[in-house]
Amino acid sequence: MLGVTILGNNSAVPAFDRHPTSQVLTMPNRKFLIDCGEGTQIQLIRYKIRRSRISHIFISHLHGDHYFGLVGLLNSFALLGRQQALHVVAPPALQDVLELQFRLADTRMPYPLHFHAIQAPGYLMTVDEVEISCFKTDHRIECFGFVFKEKKKPRRINPEAVKNYQVHYSWFENLQEGRDYEAPDGRIIRNDILTLEAPKGKTYAFCADTKYDESFIPAIQGADMIYHETTYLENFKDQAVKRFHATTTQAATLAKKANVKKLLVGHFSSRYDELDAFETETREIFPNTDLALEGVCYRMP
Amino acid sequence: MLGVTILGNNSAVPAFDRHPTSQVLTMPNRKFLIDCGEGTQIQLIRYKIRRSRISHIFISHLHGDHYFGLVGLLNSFALLGRQQALHVVAPPALQDVLELQFRLADTRMPYPLHFHAIQAPGYLMTVDEVEISCFKTDHRIECFGFVFKEKKKPRRINPEAVKNYQVHYSWFENLQEGRDYEAPDGRIIRNDILTLEAPKGKTYAFCADTKYDESFIPAIQGADMIYHETTYLENFKDQAVKRFHATTTQAATLAKKANVKKLLVGHFSSRYDELDAFETETREIFPNTDLALEGVCYRMP
Numbered sequence: 001m002l003g004v005t006i007l008g009n010n011s012a013v014p015a016f017d018r019h020p021t022s023q024v025l026t027m028p029n030r031k032f033l034i035d036c037g038e039g040t041q042i043q044l045i046r047y048k049i050r051r052s053r054i055s056h057i058f059i060s061h062l063h064g065d066h067y068f069g070l071v072g073l074l075n076s077f078a079l080l081g082r083q084q085a086l087h088v089v090a091p092p093a094l095q096d097v098l099e100l101q102f103r104l105a106d107t108r109m110p111y112p113l114h115f116h117a118i119q120a121p122g123y124l125m126t127v128d129e130v131e132i133s134c135f136k137t138d139h140r141i142e143c144f145g146f147v148f149k150e151k152k153k154p155r156r157i158n159p160e161a162v163k164n165y166q167v168h169y170s171w172f173e174n175l176q177e178g179r180d181y182e183a184p185d186g187r188i189i190r191n192d193i194l195t196l197e198a199p200k201g202k203t204y205a206f207c208a209d210t211k212y213d214e215s216f217i218p219a220i221q222g223a224d225m226i227y228h229e230t231t232y233l234e235n236f237k238d239q240a241v242k243r244f245h246a247t248t249t250q251a252a253t254l255a256k257k258a259n260v261k262k263l264l265v266g267h268f269s270s271r272y273d274e275l276d277a278f279e280t281e282t283r284e285i286f287p288n289t290d291l292a293l294e295g296v297c298y299r300m301p
Numbered sequence: 302m303l304g305v306t307i308l309g310n311n312s313a314v315p316a317f318d319r320h321p322t323s324q325v326l327t328m329p330n331r332k333f334l335i336d337c338g339e340g341t342q343i344q345l346i347r348y349k350i351r352r353s354r355i356s357h358i359f360i361s362h363l364h365g366d367h368y369f370g371l372v373g374l375l376n377s378f379a380l381l382g383r384q385q386a387l388h389v390v391a392p393p394a395l396q397d398v399l400e401l402q403f404r405l406a407d408t409r410m411p412y413p414l415h416f417h418a419i420q421a422p423g424y425l426m427t428v429d430e431v432e433i434s435c436f437k438t439d440h441r442i443e444c445f446g447f448v449f450k451e452k453k454k455p456r457r458i459n460p461e462a463v464k465n466y467q468v469h470y471s472w473f474e475n476l477q478e479g480r481d482y483e484a485p486d487g488r489i490i491r492n493d494i495l496t497l498e499a500p501k502g503k504t505y506a507f508c509a510d511t512k513y514d515e516s517f518i519p520a521i522q523g524a525d526m527i528y529h530e531t532t533y534l535e536n537f538k539d540q541a542v543k544r545f546h547a548t549t550t551q552a553a554t555l556a557k558k559a560n561v562k563k564l565l566v567g568h569f570s571s572r573y574d575e576l577d578a579f580e581t582e583t584r585e586i587f588p589n590t591d592l593a594l595e596g597v598c599y600r601m602p
Contacts, residue, residue, distance in 0.1 A: 013377045014343050038373040039340045042315050062405040064376045072339040072369045076314045093405050100401060104363040104394050106442050141407050 001130065001150050001202040002026045003299040004227070006266065006292040007043040011231050011245075012065040014039070015270035019294060020065035023227070024049055025148060025204060026297070027128060033057040034146065034206050040069035041076050047295045052082065056127060059090035060208035061143035067094065071101050078109050085112040089124060089132075091142060092117035118144055121219075129153075129201075135219035137210030140244040145208045147219055150201030161194045202300045205260075209267065211241060212250035214257065223260045224300050227292060229267035233277050236269075248281035255286045262301045266292035302431065302451050302503040303327045304600040305528070307593040308344040310567035312532050312546075313366040315340070317574050320595060321366035322567070324528070325350055326449060326505060327598070328429060334358040335447065335507050341370035342377055348596050353383065357428060360391035361509035362444035368395065372402050379410050386413040390425060390433075392443060393418035419445055422520075430454075430502075436520035438511030441545040446509045448520055451502030462495045503601045506561075510568065512542060513551035515558065524561045525601050528593060530568035534578050537570075549579055553586035563602045567593035 004025050010018035020037025024044075031053045033040070044051050051073075059067045067090070077086065088094070095115045102109070116125070121144070124132045129151045134144040154176035162172070167181055167189075175181060181189040205220040207228045220226050231245035240247045246254075248265065255263040263286050265278060272278075275291055282289040290298060304327055309320035321338025325345075332354045334341070345352050352374075360368045368391070378387065389395070396416045403410070417426070422445070425433045430452045435445040455477035463473070468482055468490075476482060482490040506521040508529040521527050532546035541548045547555075549566065556564040564587050566579060573579075576592055583590040591599060 013380050014346065019343070038370065039343055042320070042340055045315065062402075064373055064402065064406055068369075068373045068376075069339065072365055075365045075369075079314050097398075097401055097405070100398055101363075101365065104398070104442075105365055141405075 001148065001204060001300055002028070003297045004204065004225070004264070005047065005049065005297040006264075006294050007040055007047065007049075008035075008037045009266035009268060009292045009294055010065075011267050011269050012063070013270045016273050018268065018270075019043055020068070021209075021267060022069065023206070023292070024054070027130065029128060030055045032127075032148070035060055035066040035208075036068075036070040036073060037065045038068040038072075041073045043294070044073075051077070051080075052084070054086070055084070056087040056089060058132075058146050058206075059088065059094060060137075060145065060206070061139060061141055062091055062094060062097075063141065063209065066209070070094075071098055074098065074109075074113065075105075075107060077111060078107060082111040085114060087114045087116060089116040089118060091144070092119075126151075133219070135216045137208050137216060138213040138244065139209045139211070143208050143210065145206055145210070145216060145219070147203065147205045147223070149203045152201050153198045155191070155195040155198045158194055158196050165189055165194065167194060204300065207254075209244070210246060211244050212246050212254065214254070217254065217258045220258045220260060223258070225262040225264065225298065226255060226258070226260045227264040227266065228254060230265040230278055230282065231267050231269045233272070234281055248278055249285060252282040252285035252289060255289070261288065262298075263289040264292045264298055265289060302449065302505060302601055303329070304598045305505065305526070305565070306348065306350065306598040307565075307567065307595050308341055308348065308350075309336075309338045310569060310593045310595055311366075312568050312570050313364070314571045316571035319569065319571075320344055321369070322510075323370065324507070324593070325355070328431065330429060331356040333428075333449070336361055336367040336509075337369075337371040337374060338366045339369040339373075342374045344595070345374075352378070352381075353385070355387070356385070357388040357390060359433075359447050359507075360389065360395060361438075361446065361507070362440060362442055363392055363395060363398075364440075364442065364510065367510070371395075372399055375399065375410075375414065376406075376408065378412060379408060383412040386415060388415045388417060390417040390419060392445070393420075427452075434520070436517045438509050438517060439514040439545065440510045440512070444509050444511065446507055446511070446517060446520070448504065448506045448524070450504045453502050454499045456492070456496040456499045459495055459497050466490050466495065468495060505601065508555075510545070511547060512545050513547050513555065515555070518555065518559045521559045521561060524559070526563040526565065526599065527556060527559070527561045528565040528567065529555060531566040531579055531583065532568050532570045534573070535582055549582035550586060553583040553590060556587045556590070562589065563599075564590040565593045565599055566590060 007022040008019035025032040205226040228251040308323040311319035323341040326333040506527040529552040
């Protein structure tokens with residue numbers, strides 16, 4: 001898991017050249033698109049992100065600023081002659097929206113489109129050794145956050161040690177899986193002498209739209225990076241509660257309590273032209289916070 | 302009717318910073334939006350067009366590049382607290398698409414949204430002395446073009462003549478409506494002595510997506526300005542027929558046969574980066590042609 005590129009960081013109404021929610025999680029071999037507000041396909045072009053590398057699209061909930069760009073993107077894939085499968089993971093009713101619109105336009109899909117309806121919080125799927133699960137957030141309509149967790153990677157061969165013990169390379173895969181080495185002369189060499197600790201798999205959590213909600217802390221606990229909405233600055237916390245959104249202070253507090261490494265904040269209300277105060281207010285509580293700025297790729301820490 | 306501002310001039314897949322179909326017809330007191338591809342609300346902001354002045358939205362057909370931006374725009378109107386009524390004129394099934402999406406998002410509309418389902422070609426409505434009708438084009442799915450025809454305006458008062466004949470201004474409205482003047486001394490002064498010819502009402506026709514189709518010439522005959530698609534240059538005419546689209550030569554030929562004053566062309570295929578040849582090829586047949594460029598307002602001739 002390499003990083004997250006922000007395509008849209010604004011709340012519902014586009015303003016100040018900020019766009020509705022969408023971001024791209026980049027893996028070595030593919031990309032995941034998370035939410036797909038109106039204009040996402042245009043943002044993908046603008047930031048030169050290869051659309052064909054997107055294999056999965058995750059939609060958190062059915063407020064339009066999180067999915068109105070989806071049908072257009074799927075349609076463009078069809079017109080561009082895409083052939084490889086595409087997976088959409090979303091609340092069940094989205095399938096009705098897509099099918100109705102495809103039927104009315106007499107759309108012929110040249111690629112397999114697999115719709116995965118989210119039935120309940122918990123495990124969703126594993127893709128390229130990344131385990132994906134979802135959790136409920138506290139929003140006006142049913143809304144899911146997503147956790148992308150790289151499994152522990154294989155141990156690394158210690159090049160000096162295998163040379164010293166004259167281990168044949170045909171043994172390397174066994175060593176990476178943690179087995180001890182049995183030398184031709186019968187000696188047993190412990191695995192931890194011949195290998196180095198596996199690089200830790202990274203975890204990214206996307207907390208979607210939500211009120212301040214400690215109930216999902218267990219799902220994101222210790223993540224390397226999370227994205228949490230900050231629709232409002234702290235002085236609008238009453239408005240935030242009323243609209244099922246969160247403030248700067250709330251997002252930072254949650255990141256701190258969940259003991260994550262890094263926090264990205266976005267979904268800024270259209271009432272704010274300047275965003276500096278979002279940085280100041282969050283960093284007071286959780287210093288390793290960045291504003292999710294459009295077009296910027298935030299690498300996993 | 303003052304002019305038409307182009308918001309999107311590309312065919313289905315956005316490319317080269319060109320957007321899907323949308324345009325704004327500006328009247329003295331209101332604006333009509335014609336088609337509403339994805340990103341239209343962002344284009345409205347970009348070109349500083351006051352969204353609140355839009356009273357009617359006309360949708361030609363249910364291919365996504367002509368309406369995927371509609372639900373987002375209606376949604377933003379709601380979030381911005383719009384109160385004045387909005388009229389959507391479109392193929393009947395669009396109502397299902399909108400209602401499904403509003404229901405899923407639990408959208409509360411603070412303004413009256415009137416949906417006018419297009420049942421058949423012909424007269425649709427009259428707004429501010431503009432008579433609006435529609436006609437069928439020849440496309441892959443049912444598709445309508447729209448004609449906006451200003452009614453004949455009142456005759457103009459001839460300032461010198463009314464002074465000469467000492468006509469009291471309380472008579473002016475009668476004169477504008479064509480009545481003769483009855484002087485206090487009993488003389489009758491003919492209306493054409495006291496007034497000047499009424500300025501002719503303008504007519505604009507939007508021909509939507511279509512193959513070359515002479516059947517709708519009667520609907521657009523003699524219009525002051527028409528918009529006709531030119532998805533392809535003339536050497537792609539076989540492709541055009543297959544995809545139910547038109548070429549440069551075809552659009553210009555139709556404009557000539559319909560004896561219109563001015564032709565705008567757009568809906569350019571994403572295969573074209575440069576557009577110069579569209580101008581050259583259309584002007585060879587119909588000199589008063591302009592490329593419909595985004596952000597540009599084309600005044601009624």
